[in-house]
Amino acid sequence: MKAIATLKLALFGAAFAAGLASAPALADSAKVAVAANFTEPVKEIAAAFKAKTGHEVVLSFGASGQFYTQITQDAPFEVFLSADSARPKKLAEEGLGVKDSVFTYAVGKLVLWSKSPGVVKGEETLKQASIAKVSICNPAAAPYGAAAVETMQALKLYDDLKPKLVEGANITQAYQFVQTGNAEIGFVALSQVIGDKDGSRWMVPQNLYKPITQDAVLLKKGEANAAAKAFLDFLKGPESRAIIEKFGYEVTTPKAS
Structure with a gap:
């Protein structure tokens, strides 16, 4: 009987380990502040990201300037998808964003x-x-x-x-x-x-206004969050880029600045 019990325990342990191996590794969540113009594309991207990685993305939408102010006032966001390039760059310079994490994810029209x-x-x-x-x-x-x-x-x-x-x-x-x-x-x-x-x-012809270069930045609060970093990596990938183009944005080759 003792041998049977030991065998059952071993089999349970093996099944449990197999279950862990097949599950997404360390599924987590990330809090992302998103410029309102990017609402629909990022919803699709977040769903695809969750399906692929198991990570959850908690999205908040609003004006880029308001988000910048909130971030400087200790808002809990871990990633910021702005509608401009100036604010993410400034956050990195001010130590609220991770240096060299800034990149252009879309150019708006x-x-x-x-x-x-x-x-x-x-x-x-x-x-x-x-x-x-x-x-x-x-x-x-x-x-x-x-x-x-x-x-x-x-x-x-x-x-x-x-x-x-x-x-x-x-x-x-x-x-x-x-x-x-x-x-x-x-x-x-x-x-x-x-x-x-x-x-x-x-x-509106592009020569009538400055290019709307939309940049992303990993915020300091997300520096140790694997889900936050994985989401930004996913945002640079072909699946995300196809969604972004579908909604009428231009995409550029991601390059840290």
């Missing part, structure tokens, strides 16, 4: 959009007296808002349009203002409307 067909026909749309409200996001906190202001200034229309501007806290809110009819048109991210078949849009 600005569009002028209406939920109604035939409304947006190009830059001339901005000159129409019938347009009462134009939605943008906060240019101080959100790079897409800054790009919208640059565009209007380049077209020499900013002073005329300023009284018509409806400002959202982030790009999601700017989109919602148009979607709900609180503004007839708005400057939004291409990724937000790339699947829209009913509305109308104008791809």
